[in-house]
Amino acid sequence: MNYPELQKLIETLRARPKVTDVGERRNGIDAFAKAFPPAADVTIEKLTLGGVKAEKSCTPGDDAAGAILYVHGGGYVIGSLDSHRHMVTEAGRAAGVPTYALDYRLAPEHPFPAPVDDTVAAYRALLEQGLAPGKITIAGDSAGGGLVVAALVSIREAGLAQPALGWVISPWIDMEALGGTMASNAASDPTVQKDTILEMARLYLNGANPRSPLAAPLYADLNGIAPLLIQVGGIETLLDDSIRLAGRAAAAGVPVRLDVWPGMPHIWHIFHPILTAGRQALVQGGGFVKSVMENGAPFTFRV
Secondary structure (H helix, E strand, C coil), X not given: CCCHHHHHHHHHHHHCCCCCCHHHHHHHHHHHHHCCCCCCCCEEEEEEECCEEEEEEECCCCCCCCEEEEECCCCCCCCCHHHHHHHHHHHHHHHCXXXXXXXXXXXXXXXXXXXXXXHHHHHHHHHHCCCCHHHEEEEEECHHHHHHHHHHHHHHHCCCCCCCEEEEECCCCCCCXXXXXXXXXXXXXXXXXXXXXXXXXXXXXXXXXXXXCCCCHHHCCCCCCCCEEEEEECCCXXXXXXXXXXXXXXXXXXXXXXXXXXXXXXXXXXXCCCCHHHHHHHHHHHHHHHHHHHHCCCCCCCC
């Protein structure tokens, strides 16, 4: 499908000045996303989940018995509730359930495994509130996508019931950036490059093994984790992270659906106010979440 606005977006992304200071990068991603406020019918409530700051959002007609627990992207170093609010609230609308966006701790101040610990604590809190595991989806983008998988593994290790689904968008699961598309898509990807990935990995790991399974879920034992929905753009340097994740999940017996969107950049969903494909991807992903949580497994998955 042709998206006339896509090329203009890619050109805008390419034209952005490269910023290396962590504080400036945090301010930049928040300011960019604040240009897209949530819809007028969204209600937002500040709260904590398992001691972690969070934000609950609802849209009309939401099923309060369900939930999306959302962990934002940003390389574990940048990103916030502000940067992803407009995207998270629409993901909840598409799925027909409230969203709980997590303000997990960031590196370098709070390196690995702080984000994993925060996500599991928040999930445990939702269970303690009475939500059934089969009515919860854990979702995230980029580093948040990798964090979803790491949390599912950690949830299994803690002896907790798995949620209905892990919804991962443009996931980052390889701290060493070894995927082939890191080089082959370098010219086409306007946002993510190997040097940036390796620098964020350095800040997040703080000396930890880059192949630690909860930091780099590429190396995790995925047996017994929740089914996965993976959405990734065809021009991403991180495309191979999604392909390898789908392969490892399938080999472990995990139901997995991998959707590669031709021509799409990293986390194109976040541009949904100006990109038709972003809206379509949120609607498709949210609809899939709704079907899984309403119908349960088995579902029709594909790689």
